[in-house]
Amino acid sequence: MPPTTSLLRTTASRYVRSSLVPSSRALLPSFQTRLQSHDHRNPPLGNPPVVDRSPPHPPSEEATALKDNVKSGSFLGTTKRLPEFNLNDKVVLVTGAARGLGLVQAEALLEAGATVYALDRLEEPSKDFYRVQKKAAEELGTTLHYRQIDVRDVPGLNEVVRSISESQGKLDGLIAAAGIQQETPALEYTAKDANTMFEVNVTGVFMTAQAVAKEMIRWGRGGSIAMIASMSGTVANKGLICPAYNASKAGVIQLARNLASEWGTHGIRVNTISPGYIVTAMVEELFQKYPERRRDWPTQNMLGQLSVPQQYRGAAVFLISDASSFMTAADLRIDGGHSAW
């Protein structure tokens, strides 16, 4: 079936599906209430993605603002203002986007116009996910979807990726942010725990990229894959004992180079983002347990600060968009200079 026909058919079926009321009888009362008000499996819909939709023209306010010379006249992503950052016609998957860095990056992609699918193992995403999902439909004219999947379940993962690609008639991008962390001294690490770490952080990322690349090759439109590695893939962290995690992130950086070399001829770019310490809920918990880290960690980088997930929004949009069209096999390290010291 040609992509456009399949897209029209599946877009229509999405609208029909969205009007169905899910059965919530077997669920706990608190979850039931939430489902009745906003079910993440049937998201509020914005505009359906359109193949080859070009960036919008700048709104008339821009011309007025430029004449007044008072308000800002910059409308990023419109035809005359860095249109290569616009993601209007792109469908992008983000793993690990039920919360944390993945969700913040998903929000940035939505703001740039993409249709985004969050893939995560959690049965229900975080509270903030619902805010972003509503914002996507009501303020950004696009849609944030949710699919529950563990990246270790390879047949299930392939099925989810294939069905998204089929229903949208294309697949343009992936941010692989799903990952786990474990702090255990090397002498005490069990083989089972080490294998779990590598299964999620390396094999899981690899299999997600593989499933996505197969679809990108099938549609023949190329695409961009960004994997979330870490500065810990390059340096051993002072005072943070996680040998398997650090080895897994080094694996992600090297994996990206190899995938880039194999898939470049299909127009698929593969890069990594290596963040420094990010203050997420997980790190806040660590600070409760080890308060000295709140004091010590910022002193280990050149800016004397810890980062927040919002500081990686630009990197996500840059790598997925045509703004980075000549960039592949690269590691974008954003760590306040930590690993250069």
Ligand SMILES: NC(=O)c1ccc[n+]([C@@H]2O[C@H](COP(=O)([O-])OP(=O)(O)OC[C@H]3O[C@@H](n4cnc5c(N)ncnc54)[C@H](O)[C@@H]3O)[C@@H](O)[C@H]2O)c1
């Ligand atoms: N927080 C930091 O300081 C930091 C620094 C560098 C890199 N990173 C990396 O950034 C990414 C996001 O981290 P975060 O801080 O937002 O952590 P987080 O724990 O808040 O988010 C990770 C998400 O991945 C999901 N996930 C975990 N295992 C999964 C699996 N098997 N299948 C599907 N989903 C799974 C979780 O459910 C969660 O929603 C990770 O890859 C992490 O290693 C984090």
